[in-house]
Amino acid sequence: MIHKEGVTFLIYAFFIIFLFIFLSIFLFSKLTNFFISVLLISLYIFLLFFFRNPKRNFPYSENEKEIISPADGKIVDIKKSFENEYLQKYCICISIFMSPFNVHVNRFPISGKIIYVKYHPGKYLIAWFQKASLNNERSTIVIENKKKQKILFRQIAGFLARRIVLYAKEGFFVKKGEEFGFIKFGSRVDIYLPLNSILLIKNGEKVIGGKTKISIIP
Incomplete structure (x- = not known):
């Protein structure tokens, strides 16, 4: 498809x-x-x-503590990082790089209410560079679950990417695994989790958007 x-x-x-x-x-x-x-x-x-969009009917868990990967790709970085756009606190930042050969559909990693959406125009540095998260074209989404926990994730355009497509709209309730966007030709997705989260993946591991469980939050 x-x-x-x-x-x-x-x-x-x-x-x-x-x-x-x-x-x-x-x-x-x-x-x-x-x-x-x-x-x-x-x-x-x-x-x-x-531009393929394989049909994925995964049995998504209703467990609000399980976070699934928002994108297909490779884990290129896991680090403690201060999120200064919305959360204003230190988090575990997981960076997923999508090469031109990965499926580029992005999916919600958690169910809940979208409380923040912001698009930032910017440059097109190579996506795995650290400064790409601050300088490149990007969009930020924050979801709050029923327990009032907030999870932030960010689409970051890469060297080849020239357009971020974002479907997420503030105030809407969404389900884990649903599409929230698409990035054309190579890019990255960062997700910020609480410091005491249990990670289920490691650096260098390949993940599948909407399927791979990457963390359990407290």
């Missing part, structure tokens, strides 16, 4: 690629045209792969 964020893009890309292949027939030799065609068709196959 193709994600809705890719449908229009893929239609335009198809006609542009078709036009280039058609023109190359008249402009280049047969051998050159063959290599151009293979290259462009391979590019289009990659774009189809990038």
